[in-house]
Amino acid sequence: MKRDTFTPNLAARNAKGARWRLAFLAATAFSVLFLASLIASIVNQSFGYVVMTAEVDPATLQNDGVPLEKQDEATLAGTIRGNVSRRLFVKLDAERSLASRSREELLEIIVAEIVQPTVRRTWTLAQSLFDADAIRGQVAEEYPDGNLSFRSWVNAGLFANPQSSVATAAGIRGAIIGSLATLLLTLLVAFPLGVGAAIYLQEYAKDNAINRIIETNIYNLAGVPSIIYGMLGLAIFVRALEPLTSGAIFRAAAAEGANGRTILSASLTLALLILPIVIINAQEALRAIPDSLRQSSLAVGATKWQTIRHHVLPAAADRILTGTVLAVSRALGETAPLVVVGASTFLTQDPAGPFSKFTTLPIQIYQWTARPQAEFRNLAAAAILVLLVLGLSLNAAAIIARNRFRREKRLGR
Amino acid sequence: MKRRSFRSPISVESAGYHEERTGFITLARRARPGETLVEAFLLFCAAISIFTTLGIVATLGRESLSFFREVSFIEFFTGRVWQPAIGEFGILPLLTATLATSFYAMLVALPLGLVVAIYLSEYAPFGVREVLKPVLEVLAGVPTVVYGYFALTTVTPFLQGILGQDRVEVYNTLSAGLVMGILILPLVASMCEDALSAVPAALREGAYAMGATKLETSVKIVVPSAFSGLAAAFILALSRAVGETMIVALAAGAGPNLTLNPFRSAETMTGHIVRISGGDLSYDSIDYRSLFAIALLLFLVTLALNILSRKIIRRYREVYE
Numbered sequence A: 001m002k003r004d005t006f007t008p009n010l011a012a013r014n015a016k017g018a019r020w021r022l023a024f025l026a027a028t029a030f031s032v033l034f035l036a037s038l039i040a041s042i043v044n045q046s047f048g049y050v051v052m053t054a055e056v057d058p059a060t061l062q063n064d065g066v067p068l069e070k071q072d073e074a075t076l077a078g079t080i081r082g083n084v085s086r087r088l089f090v091k092l093d094a095e096r097s098l099a100s101r102s103r104e105e106l107l108e109i110i111v112a113e114i115v116q117p118t119v120r121r122t123w124t125l126a127q128s129l130f131d132a133d134a135i136r137g138q139v140a141e142e143y144p145d146g147n148l149s150f151r152s153w154v155n156a157g158l159f160a161n162p163q164s165s166v167a168t169a170a171g172i173r174g175a176i177i178g179s180l181a182t183l184l185l186t187l188l189v190a191f192p193l194g195v196g197a198a199i200y201l202q203e204y205a206k207d208n209a210i211n212r213i214i215e216t217n218i219y220n221l222a223g224v225p226s227i228i229y230g231m232l233g234l235a236i237f238v239r240a241l242e243p244l245t246s247g248a249i250f251r252a253a254a255a256e257g258a259n260g261r262t263i264l265s266a267s268l269t270l271a272l273l274i275l276p277i278v279i280i281n282a283q284e285a286l287r288a289i290p291d292s293l294r295q296s297s298l299a300v301g302a303t304k305w306q307t308i309r310h311h312v313l314p315a316a317a318d319r320i321l322t323g324t325v326l327a328v329s330r331a332l333g334e335t336a337p338l339v340v341v342g343a344s345t346f347l348t349q350d351p352a353g354p355f356s357k358f359t360t361l362p363i364q365i366y367q368w369t370a371r372p373q374a375e376f377r378n379l380a381a382a383a384i385l386v387l388l389v390l391g392l393s394l395n396a397a398a399i400i401a402r403n404r405f406r407r408e409k410r411l412g413r
Numbered sequence B: 001m002k003r004r005s006f007r008s009p010i011s012v013e014s015a016g017y018h019e020e021r022t023g024f025i026t027l028a029r030r031a032r033p034g035e036t037l038v039e040a041f042l043l044f045c046a047a048i049s050i051f052t053t054l055g056i057v058a059t060l061g062r063e064s065l066s067f068f069r070e071v072s073f074i075e076f077f078t079g080r081v082w083q084p085a086i087g088e089f090g091i092l093p094l095l096t097a098t099l100a101t102s103f104y105a106m107l108v109a110l111p112l113g114l115v116v117a118i119y120l121s122e123y124a125p126f127g128v129r130e131v132l133k134p135v136l137e138v139l140a141g142v143p144t145v146v147y148g149y150f151a152l153t154t155v156t157p158f159l160q161g162i163l164g165q166d167r168v169e170v171y172n173t174l175s176a177g178l179v180m181g182i183l184i185l186p187l188v189a190s191m192c193e194d195a196l197s198a199v200p201a202a203l204r205e206g207a208y209a210m211g212a213t214k215l216e217t218s219v220k221i222v223v224p225s226a227f228s229g230l231a232a233a234f235i236l237a238l239s240r241a242v243g244e245t246m247i248v249a250l251a252a253g254a255g256p257n258l259t260l261n262p263f264r265s266a267e268t269m270t271g272h273i274v275r276i277s278g279g280d281l282s283y284d285s286i287d288y289r290s291l292f293a294i295a296l297l298l299f300l301v302t303l304a305l306n307i308l309s310r311k312i313i314r315r316y317r318e319v320y321e
Helices: A010-046 A073-083 A086-095 A103-115 A125-130 A132-142 A156-160 A173-204 A209-222 A226-240 A263-287 A291-299 A304-333 A336-341 A361-370 A374-411 B033-070 B073-078 B092-123 B126-141 B144-163 B173-197 B201-209 B214-225 B227-243 B246-251 B269-278 B286-320
Strands: A047-053 A118-122 A147-152
Touching (some): A010 A047, A010 A125, A073 A103, A132 A147, A156 A173, A173 A361, A173 A374, A209 A263, A209 B286, A263 B033, A336 A361, A374 B144, B033 B286, B092 B173, B092 B227, B126 B173, B173 B227, B201 B214, B227 B286, B269 B286
Antiparallel strands (some): A047 A118, A047 A147
């Protein structure tokens, strides 16, 4: 009997299987490739050639033959006097007398008011590497007085400088401080509340209607779009609780005019946002603790809370911690709710406390990306790199902490 | 796991010697105010989530109510122009843009996510799976504003390069939708993978025993068996797409526009809320209240989708556990 009687068109079916297998693999590879291209495009934008023109060549700003870099404060003040209009000089001096300003501040004035560098055009890293000659030719032709240089947009200035309307002078110092302060406050609120809720639901709650509603409600909250939390924060924390969140009842920031759009409001909003995630993760951690641990503790006469505090919680600490850090890293990247709550669009001062106006790293990225000028896109790419590194190190820290906890547990402390 | 309470008939620790009274061990439970206090605090923590929901419903409802006092329901849902400056509040342009971007996102995320899940659960060798899953998790953990940046600075120029700069506007719903699809892909893939892995091995073995190839087993046996889990994943993905904000705010456009042309700019519901509330907004204007009406609609749509998704999951759990 021929083999084909039992296996009709087996060859064709196998061929089809092989084709689709390849397609599955290709689709999966595409998804991975996408991550690579995302990272690549951001790195690509973070470095590259920049052509700048200056109103005044810094090399000509000599005072008695001393070049700019070597001048002391007094000479710098003289350089400023000699190069700006009389009116501007008086205005600058009236803001704060030039004699009392530091060398860095004076140099900043010189760059902003006299040299006035303008970014004419930027190129990506790929173009800069493979097309350098063409770029040089183009610059020589189109910007004869331009100064072409290779610029890493991730540089010391990015971390040190506050927000600025000049791309080359703008930095993310305020945004980083704002992000860290917001995260810290968020954690302080969300961690105890979230873990407390998880303990209640997992250890205390009886299986009745109210507790089932609470549990279902938490899952539904986890699915609410983050922007809705922004609206909630705007209505409750920014407006209804304004005396509290603006610090007015503490007389802390009345002069600053932050009117409720403060770090505190942002943190409370984010805390509500990550609360369901913290609860769900902590609940899973508690669920993984074997009942025998609870029973043995109760059997030797511990009360329920003693059992939880001394046995269940320490045993679940590593998982609770990891879950919380994952929730916090989500808060780190949140943008939309904070825009709605009222992040400042242009903040040159560092936030001073929970009642300060705020901006965060993702918001800075959003604002720079939304600007039409190309150089701000480069700046945004550099800030994204910082944000990604921050997020990854948060996750890495969580994993390291978890491993350490595990080791301690194995050694029995 | 449902917790059981292990309440011993005698409260062991509380069984102190009260000889001065009875000379015997007292077996009555001692009142423990500390324990009660702790439990009350924990209950309060759990109740915060209820307060949050009530807060959302109350704030969105209250502002929307005063909005609908000025703008009728019919005008809101059938108006074709959204222009607060001239008092036009028709949600259609915002709604169609939201649906359009979500649709493009689904076009990318559903097939790719399902295929990745099939590959991971049925085909991939152990080592590959161990590498791929964390990669997908990283992809899922990237902040959405980064995806928005990518859509605007890389995908849009790419589309313009292929289709021509005059066809594709700088802001367009297609690029935002495609990138949103990639954002949602890891979610779909991991939920679908869970659903596929939950299908009992016996079903696969039965198929193989009947002479089915691996592809036939995967596509004709495993996928249909996991259908409800897959459907739940798809619905949840749709809910994520509808509520996604930063990608559309950056790449889809900054102005309501009633169009179904994927190459033109159009503002979505979320994009509109972000743009308007990011500017100077006075609290007692109808513009302010209109944002809450949009948010309420958004909340109701995503809530309905989430509930539907959970309902389906619960049904599918009953089949296999």
